[in-house]
Amino acid sequence: MLNSKIVGLGHHVPEKVITNEYLSTKMDTNNAWIIERTGIEQRRWMDPAKDTVANMAAKATRMALERAKLTEKDIDFIVFATITPDYFFPGSGVLLQRELGLDGSIAALDIRNACSGFIYALSVADQFIKTGKYKTVLVIGAEIQSTALDVTTRGRNTAVIFGDGAGAALLQATDKPGILSTHLHSDGRFAEELYVKDPGSSRPQEERQPEQILDTSTYKVVMNGNQVFKHAVVRFMEVIQEALDANALKTEDISLLVPHQANLRISQYIQEKLGLSNAQVYNNIMRYGNTTAASIPIALSEAWAEGKIKENDLICLAAFGSGFTWASALIRW
Numbered sequence: 001m002l003n004s005k006i007v008g009l010g011h012h013v014p015e016k017v018i019t020n021e022y023l024s025t026k027m028d029t030n031n032a033w034i035i036e037r038t039g040i041e042q043r044r045w046m047d048p049a050k051d052t053v054a055n056m057a058a059k060a061t062r063m064a065l066e067r068a069k070l071t072e073k074d075i076d077f078i079v080f081a082t083i084t085p086d087y088f089f090p091g092s093g094v095l096l097q098r099e100l101g102l103d104g105s106i107a108a109l110d111i112r113n114a115c116s117g118f119i120y121a122l123s124v125a126d127q128f129i130k131t132g133k134y135k136t137v138l139v140i141g142a143e144i145q146s147t148a149l150d151v152t153t154r155g156r157n158t159a160v161i162f163g164d165g166a167g168a169a170l171l172q173a174t175d176k177p178g179i180l181s182t183h184l185h186s187d188g189r190f191a192e193e194l195y196v197k198d199p200g201s202s203r204p205q206e207e208r209q210p211e212q213i214l215d216t217s218t219y220k221v222v223m224n225g226n227q228v229f230k231h232a233v234v235r236f237m238e239v240i241q242e243a244l245d246a247n248a249l250k251t252e253d254i255s256l257l258v259p260h261q262a263n264l265r266i267s268q269y270i271q272e273k274l275g276l277s278n279a280q281v282y283n284n285i286m287r288y289g290n291t292t293a294a295s296i297p298i299a300l301s302e303a304w305a306e307g308k309i310k311e312n313d314l315i316c317l318a319a320f321g322s323g324f325t326w327a328s329a330l331i332r333w
């Protein structure tokens with residue numbers, strides 16, 4: 001039986017740093033509130049002259065390829081997780097394929113599972129490798145959230161949280177353990193607790209004409225923060241436990257937990273409940289905010305570069321977000 005193994009990681013974030021002080025000039029908020037409630041000190045927001053979802057993903061991919069000593073031509077399949085594609089359609093996978101100079105001999109698939117998107121994408125890639133269909137799969141999480149934020153006091157519970165960036169992971173087949181399991185969940189009853197309504201297709205035609213749109217607030221991120229927080233802490237714990245149980249492993253076997261960077265308070269809550277030390281949990285939300293599908297691969301790429309992921313380590317990934325969707329993965333590195 002084949003397994004898949006992550007052989008290369010990379011990431012890219014926009015140059016533009018958005019500080020809490022800057023946000024305080026745009027809305028009724030302040031540095032102390034943001035740090036206390038979210039742990040975020042700064043985030044990166046795109047520069048329209050430079051950054052696209054696809055070109056950030058291409059930069060992350062090139063870093064991953066270099067670290068894996070592979071080239072673009074080795075990629076057999078792209079699985080691209082994003083809820084903020086450059087176009088309404090086609091998806092970002094084909095745009096990345098074009099950026100990488102790859103032709104029609106490979107396929108590109110888009111995944112729209114928000115903050116759980118990277119783990120969903122990893123799971124899809126893992127299945128294709130396990131069946132022997134593809135040898136090298138590129139898995140991406142990349143987002144530009146900033147342009148959908150309401151940067152006024154009305155949108156302050158989301159504007160201070162979200163950031164932009166991209167992360168990439170290259171998967172290849174191995175006869176060793178590698179990705180031990182992925183567990184995926186969703187519950188659409190809560191779809192509107194965290195969503196962007198437009199451009200929704202189930203609208204009368206005339207409502208989708210730009211000149212008819214007087215109120216553009218439906219194009220902005222809306223989140224019931226409290227509700228999302230309460231579900232997140234429960235589901236993170238459940239899905240991590242599910243992964244450990246499925247592999248007959250225990251919390252103390254985890255070398256490093258890389259949680260989706262939703263809110264530092266969520267990560268700290270999970271850490272405490274699982275009894276993990278600071279060294280066993282990787283957080284970088286302080287620097288990047290919540291980058292949705294990009295947060296786990298950016299964190300993995302940084303943790304790896306800092307020497308925090310070594311051969312044979314047990315790495316646990318977990319995420320929760322819009323949908324609601326939630327997921328976990330256990331990886332023997």
Ligand code: UT7
Pocket residue numbers: 028029030033034037038115156157158160161194224225226228229232261262263266290292320321322
């Ligand atoms: O990525 C996956 C999904 N996302 C998440 O997991 C995020 C989950 N939720 C959260 O992280 C938190 O709910 C927030 C950080 C969004 C909000 O923190 P909170 O501690 O849950 O605050 P709250 O929503 O209960 O609001 C408390 C107060 C409110 O004022 P009143 O009604 O008490 O007067 C808010 O209006 O804080 C106010 N508030 C702010 N004040 C200053 C909300 N946002 C801000 C802000 N600055 N940016």
